[in-house]
Amino acid sequence: MAEKQSLRMVLPLEQLSAFSLLLQQGVWLRAQIGCSVASLLTEQFGIAEDYIVERITTLFLDCRPIDDLETSYVSDGSTLALSSAMPGLVGTTMRRGSHLAAMRGDISGQVQQPVESGMGRIRIKLFNLVMAELGATFLTQGICLSNAELDNFLSAKDDIFWQSVAATMVGDLQIDPVSLVKYIRSADPRAEILLQVEFES
Amino acid sequence: MDKILRIDMSATGGPQQSTEKAGEFAALGGRATTSTIVAKEVPPDCHPLSAENKLVIAPGMLSGTAAAISGRISVGCKSPLTGGIKESNAGGQAAQVLARLGYAAIIIEGLPEGDDLYKIHINKDRVEISVDNSNKLLDNYPLIDKLRKEYGDKVAFMSIGTAGERLMVSASIACTDPELRPTRHCGRGGVGAVMGSKKIKAIILDDAGCTNRPPRDAERFKTANRAFVEGIRKHPVSGEGLPAYGTNVLTNVLNEAGGYPTRNFKTGQFEDASKISGESQAELEIARGGKATHGCHRGCVIQCSGIYNDKDGKFLTKQPEYETVWSHGGHCGISDLDTIATLDYWDDNIGVDTIEMGVAIGVAMEGGVIEFGDDEGAIRLVRDEVGKGTPLGRILGGGAGMTGKAFGVTRVPVVKNQALPAYDPRTVQGIGVTYATSTQGADHTAGYAVATNILKVGGDVDPLKPEGQVELSRNLQIATTAIDSTGLCLFIAFPILDQPETFQSLLDLLGGFYGIEMTGDDIVALGQKVLTLEREFNKGAGFGPEDDRLPRFFQTEKLPPHNLTFGVTDAELDQLYNWD
Numbered sequence: 001m002a003e004k005q006s007l008r009m010v011l012p013l014e015q016l017s018a019f020s021l022l023l024q025q026g027v028w029l030r031a032q033i034g035c036s037v038a039s040l041l042t043e044q045f046g047i048a049e050d051y052i053v054e055r056i057t058t059l060f061l062d063c064r065p066i067d068d069l070e071t072s073y074v075s076d077g078s079t080l081a082l083s084s085a086m087p088g089l090v091g092t093t094m095r096r097g098s099h100l101a102a103m104r105g106d107i108s109g110q111v112q113q114p115v116e117s118g119m120g121r122i123r124i125k126l127f128n129l130v131m132a133e134l135g136a137t138f139l140t141q142g143i144c145l146s147n148a149e150l151d152n153f154l155s156a157k158d159d160i161f162w163q164s165v166a167a168t169m170v171g172d173l174q175i176d177p178v179s180l181v182k183y184i185r186s187a188d189p190r191a192e193i194l195l196q197v198e199f200e201s
Numbered sequence: 202m203d204k205i206l207r208i209d210m211s212a213t214g215g216p217q218q219s220t221e222k223a224g225e226f227a228a229l230g231g232r233a234t235t236s237t238i239v240a241k242e243v244p245p246d247c248h249p250l251s252a253e254n255k256l257v258i259a260p261g262m263l264s265g266t267a268a269a270i271s272g273r274i275s276v277g278c279k280s281p282l283t284g285g286i287k288e289s290n291a292g293g294q295a296a297q298v299l300a301r302l303g304y305a306a307i308i309i310e311g312l313p314e315g316d317d318l319y320k321i322h323i324n325k326d327r328v329e330i331s332v333d334n335s336n337k338l339l340d341n342y343p344l345i346d347k348l349r350k351e352y353g354d355k356v357a358f359m360s361i362g363t364a365g366e367r368l369m370v371s372a373s374i375a376c377t378d379p380e381l382r383p384t385r386h387c388g389r390g391g392v393g394a395v396m397g398s399k400k401i402k403a404i405i406l407d408d409a410g411c412t413n414r415p416p417r418d419a420e421r422f423k424t425a426n427r428a429f430v431e432g433i434r435k436h437p438v439s440g441e442g443l444p445a446y447g448t449n450v451l452t453n454v455l456n457e458a459g460g461y462p463t464r465n466f467k468t469g470q471f472e473d474a475s476k477i478s479g480e481s482q483a484e485l486e487i488a489r490g491g492k493a494t495h496g497c498h499r500g501c502v503i504q505c506s507g508i509y510n511d512k513d514g515k516f517l518t519k520q521p522e523y524e525t526v527w528s529h530g531g532h533c534g535i536s537d538l539d540t541i542a543t544l545d546y547w548d549d550n551i552g553v554d555t556i557e558m559g560v561a562i563g564v565a566m567e568g569g570v571i572e573f574g575d576d577e578g579a580i581r582l583v584r585d586e587v588g589k590g591t592p593l594g595r596i597l598g599g600g601a602g603m604t605g606k607a608f609g610v611t612r613v614p615v616v617k618n619q620a621l622p623a624y625d626p627r628t629v630q631g632i633g634v635t636y637a638t639s640t641q642g643a644d645h646t647a648g649y650a651v652a653t654n655i656l657k658v659g660g661d662v663d664p665l666k667p668e669g670q671v672e673l674s675r676n677l678q679i680a681t682t683a684i685d686s687t688g689l690c691l692f693i694a695f696p697i698l699d700q701p702e703t704f705q706s707l708l709d710l711l712g713g714f715y716g717i718e719m720t721g722d723d724i725v726a727l728g729q730k731v732l733t734l735e736r737e738f739n740k741g742a743g744f745g746p747e748d749d750r751l752p753r754f755f756q757t758e759k760l761p762p763h764n765l766t767f768g769v770t771d772a773e774l775d776q777l778y779n780w781d
Contacts, residue, residue, distance in 0.1 A: 017484050020480055020481065020484055021475055021476070021481065024453055024475035024478060024480060024481070025475050054437075055437070057437075058454060060457045060458060063457060063458065063459050063470075063762055063763070065458060081453075081457045083453070083454055083457075084437055084441070084442055085437045085438045085442065085695070086438065086442065086450065086451060086454050087438050087439075087442065087443055087448060087450065087451065087505075087692060087695060088448070088451055088523070088624075088645070088649075089624075089632060089635075089645065089648065089649050089677065090451070090454075090455060090458075090460065090624045090629050090632060090645075091438075091451055091454060092694075092695070092698065093629055093631065093632075094454060094458055100631065100673060102631065102669040102670060102673060103629050103630060103631025103632065103670060103673060104458070104460075104628065104629050104630075104631070105630070106628075106630060106763065106765050106768070107458060107459065107460075107628055107629075107763050107765070125453075125457065127450075127453045127454060127457075127478075127480065128442055128445070128446055128450050128453070128479070128480060129437070129441055129442060129445065131480060132445075
């Protein structure tokens with residue numbers, strides 16, 4: 001799916017939680033693929049190395065917990081989930097470099113050879129504290145979703161959400177919420193749109 | 202804690218009480234106390250609901266002191282669910298109050314004649330055991346409301362609901378929280394049925410006029426407690442993740458790992474996991490005026506519990522735990538948090554273990570009683586069948602194993618007849634070792650993430666060695682058994698795992714209180730001693746190596762998405778108890 005349109009919304013920061021389900025389920029991003037997870041997070045997403053070391057202590061690449069971010073590579077269509085440290089035996093076991101990593105040895109991501117590079121799409125899932133702290137950053141950079149997904153997302157929002165929207169623009173055109181929903185529903189449901197959300201604190 | 206209260210329910214003329222010196226138990230607590238007494242005094246081959254079984258209630262080594270999060274209470278007996286030894290523990294206020302009253306344990310033995318139902322009222326001056334048949338067939342919430350009118354709000358209650366009275370082997374013992382709600386449960390193993398068999402409906406603990414237990418070395422204890430609290434608060438799990446989202450923060454992570462048992466262990470991922478995650482739950486609780494951060498007892502500095510309100514903003518239940526959300530959620534194909542919270546309320550009210558009940562319902566769904574994903578059907582099964590003691594309700598209340606037999610289900614996730622919790626052992630093989638070999642039956646807390654790396658239990662284990670599974674599980678079970686004896690919440694595991702200075706403050710806390718020097722070796726020795734006693738009890742009850750196994754389907758059915766089976770061999774499992 002090629003990017004054909006963009007939608008920009010301006011919302012107060014307290015509405016970040018309105019995107020919680022979307023962020024947990026995963027959002028698609030355009031990115032340079034074929035790079036290491038470490039490179040993706042720091043160079044492309046601009047996440048500080050200290051933050052990665054201290055906060056993003058649990059990572060899954062295509063459902064596999066990974067221990068070495070330098071030797072784990074993202075491909076076109078990869079899913080990368082980011083989480084802070086988790087409780088419980090299994091939560092501890094899933095941590096990067098956990099001393100209990102043997103307990104999940106069969107599912108752990110293995111050291112890979114670099115994969116083909118180029119532009120592609122990857123899916124990012126954000127959980128718990130990482131979602132609260134990085135969610136706005138990813139949404140501001142822009143996420144890709146189909147018109148059908150966007151319609152589902154917008155249709156589920158209540159009046160409080162819509163009343164808090166400071167501005168909505170499709171491309172360069174300002175649009176009111178009712179017209180926006182009509183516009184999305186009249187578009188090809190499979191066509192992709194870039195959603196960028198600007199949060200005002 | 203210098204005394205033990207012994208109550209003989211069989212005594213001629215009605216229950217008799219006696220008090221004895223605590224002796225060796227004065228400096229023990231929790232699981233160490235309950236398992237030692239059960240191993241010493243209960244014939245392993247007795248019927249769990251007979252007069253020969255005993256119900257032992259013990260606060261932890263640090264309960265009733267100013268030590269932070271020291272409010273776990275242990276209940277021990279021969280389990281009517283597993284047939285082996287059982288220690289089941291819970292939060293709430295009971296441990297602190299019982300310890301301040303000076304009791305290292307309450308031992309309830311024998312069975313009374315007749316159908317009278319008793320309550321036990323304990324305060325600093327006396328113990329009163331009285332008949333109160335007006336409490337018959339009351340569930341926990343109405344029972345506690347009634348008892349509050351009689352005994353006031355400055356007490357702690359331990360009680361059974363109708364499941365315990367009906368001797369269902371999934372029955373729990375409820376402990377009230379700081380708001381005097383019966384929300385914290387000694388859930389596992391059917392301890393509520395043992396209390397019910399002894400015709401005890403409620404224990405009222407009143408510590409008016411009592412003070413905190415004084416430490417031997419007040420300054421050392423105070424300094425250690427301050428460092429301990431600081432360590433807990435600064436750790437990202439105990440200081441941030443758990444307070445913000447509760448234990449249900451695990452849903453997304455387990456699902457992402459492909460280890461979230463879904464629709465009775467058919468797959469490892471639930472398509473609606475994010476709808477019932479801790480993140481979604483916390484947002485809903487806050488939006489409805491509840492709380493996503495709340496302590497289950499006074500003195501808790503982690504505050505991983507919460508208040509779950511209904512759509513009208515009225516209290517529905519406490520924040521359901523991860524294992525409850527899983528057992529009633531993904532395991533049953535249910536993705537509505539209100540349904541899960543309603544089931545949690547009914548579990549607490551009737552007084553059943555939320556894991557056993559949820560797993561039993563999932564097995565019943567597999568057997569065709571209702572469809573997977575049937576929200577209303579699941580509520581009806583708990584509220585109207587189990588809650589009313591119908592024949593179907595008694596099958597479900599008999600646990601997942603009984604339910605599987607009743608409906609001809611072959612995929613029944615139990616070990617020693619106790620339902621598996623919310624982590625599939627095909628994805629995380631090490632926890633499968635613990636499920637299989639624990640003296641307690643399948644139990645995720647039997648081998649918790651306690652600091653084996655710091656304790657050096659069994660030396661260093663190479664985390665990359667596949668054969669390390671058994672060694673890791675052994676070490677974790679030993680360390681966890683010791684922590685279960687302190688009365689401290691297991692969630693201290695994370696700061697003491699990562700912060701050696703916090704582990705040292707724990708040793709100093711124990712050392713400062715008892716006036717002794719404790720080392721990691723002492724912790725290990727305690728854990729090994731208690732596990733050995735439990736293992737010997739189970740041997741006497743007829744358990745052998747063939748009982749230290751996972752159900753066969755874990756070895757034959759591949760679990761998507763990783764398509765793994767459980768690969769630890771029987772010979773390896775048999776190596777777990779290698780120190781005796």
